[in-house]
Amino acid sequence: MKTSRQIVLASRPIGEPILQDFRLEEVPISGAGDGEVALRTLYLSLDPYMRGRMSEAKSYAAPVPVNGVMDGETICEVTESKHSNYRVGDIVRARTGWRTHATLSADTLKPVKTNGAPLTTALGVLGMPGFTAYSGMKLLGQPKSGETVVVAAASGPVGSLVGQLAKMAGARAVGIAGGAEKCAHVKDELGFDVAIDHRSSSFAAELEAACPQGIDVYFENVGGHVWDAVLPLLNRFSRVPVSGLIANYNDPESAGADKLPATMSAILRRSILVRGFINYEFENEHYDAFLAELAPKVAADEIKYREDIVDGLEHAPGAFIGMLSGKNFGKLLVKVAQDL
């Protein structure tokens, strides 16, 4: 009998996830029924939002149940099809989660369109991370020429495109990253105007110096002490698309002083817009335009991206835990199939 390996949520993490919160299982797999396709996973995308799915809080998506397969987007190959749109060997984008094989309704699959760029870009710069940057900037942040855009995790798959989109709009791009190597990449490879190391003891002063005209768009994907440094610099009518809060995921009940009054007061006094979002809400209306605009630029190397590929599904939990503390460098992917 054929089997699939899968990683399930063994327990809800308290604070930082640990390896024991995950469990690797081997389970039998069924063939495709009517309207279904059987898939083998080529690549799994690991993303910060998954930390949220491990908790029970009310959200746009239901939490992963304990003992349930970890959720996630993948690039898969069709191994059996009972749907006329798909043939064996087709490559699709699917939401199979952290597992080597899955059988899904064909309705849930999406085509992979990369305009000749590598397949993995469909999970990165041309996939949900790229579209997160695009929708947050184009639809919410809306940087104008001469404005200042700040983004953290600037060497990551979302932040790196946020900065490049800011430059394309004629804005000043200030990137925040962890460590000298990532900062050099942000400035020299990605073309940000300034890169700042958030681990520096003078981080807040360096950020202020990098934004002499204040901040007009802050693309929020980290929270924590970066937000504390950004808040005093936000200009009147500035926009804050909130895409992630990786610094808060593991520590939702901070023990420090209450920072909410200062944040709300700044929002009030400076007419600041703060808007949480998830890329899905814009997908139907804007994903095609995103691909049409950016895929040619990626193919032409006008937009830069970087990938960090880990080999083997069994290493996904460790890689994911490392990502939450900034250990990855570029879009984190797991190569699941062994024969690629």
Place this chain on the structure above:
Amino acid sequence: MKTSRQIVLASRPIGEPILQDFRLEEVPISGAGDGEVALRTLYLSLDPYMRGRMSEAKSYAAPVPVNGVMDGETICEVTESKHSNYRVGDIVRARTGWRTHATLSADTLKPVKTNGAPLTTALGVLGMPGFTAYSGMKLLGQPKSGETVVVAAASGPVGSLVGQLAKMAGARAVGIAGGAEKCAHVKDELGFDVAIDHRSSSFAAELEAACPQGIDVYFENVGGHVWDAVLPLLNRFSRVPVSGLIANYNDPESAGADKLPATMSAILRRSILVRGFINYEFENEHYDAFLAELAPKVAADEIKYREDIVDGLEHAPGAFIGMLSGKNFGKLLVKVAQDL
């Protein structure tokens, strides 16, 4: 020589303002120069935003300097004019501040348009408080039929109109007020669906029971423990226009646990829009439409309002301090001229 009485900021308050933070002075007044008009104040409007002007924090408007006249909007009568647009006896809306007489450039004056409603409405339901409610709801909150709108200080000049605009849009209006008398007014006179006393020990549970479908628009004008109760009830894609934070003004450095991570996490997970605003930003484009839409309804008694008028400029500091703790009931005004 003619003199004016005026109230100046004697010292910046630490926490709640006290009477000693204000000082009554008598100063000589000059006649009108070219392009100027001399005014005597009929009514002074007292509003929560003035607490912000007493502090030094960065804002849309400069703080009142220590020893400077307290800022504020007034209804005045022209007593001398050196501008062709104004004649003695004209009634105007002006920003003279807390004083009995002033000489201003005619360019700074605005006409009083109340469509036959009392003059005082130009400082209340048809003035900046009313326009604050209107712009926050029409341009930011945008309640739809069947949605739930929540507002605090619901018996006040802004909150009372927020609820009535919600009802006009076909939404459910839930008002929060302090004490049984104000709650009865909110429900019975203003027509809210529910009124909840924020002093009740079961306030959060009562709010949840009053919003069985969650909250779609929360018009924020108080902050503090009302926000804590609202946050878990905010729906996906809910909108939070932030117009004021009266509970925070006196206590910007709360000593409790840090509530910022929970707020930002909710904003992210539920795609919530939070937008600070000040009515001025919409005035040029939307004030005329506001008056055209609402003045006839006020004149026809289809929109209700309530005023709380204090007699004599010397009582302005005490009335203002009382307002910050909820002691007023309706739009707080000071009758400055003694012969009205």
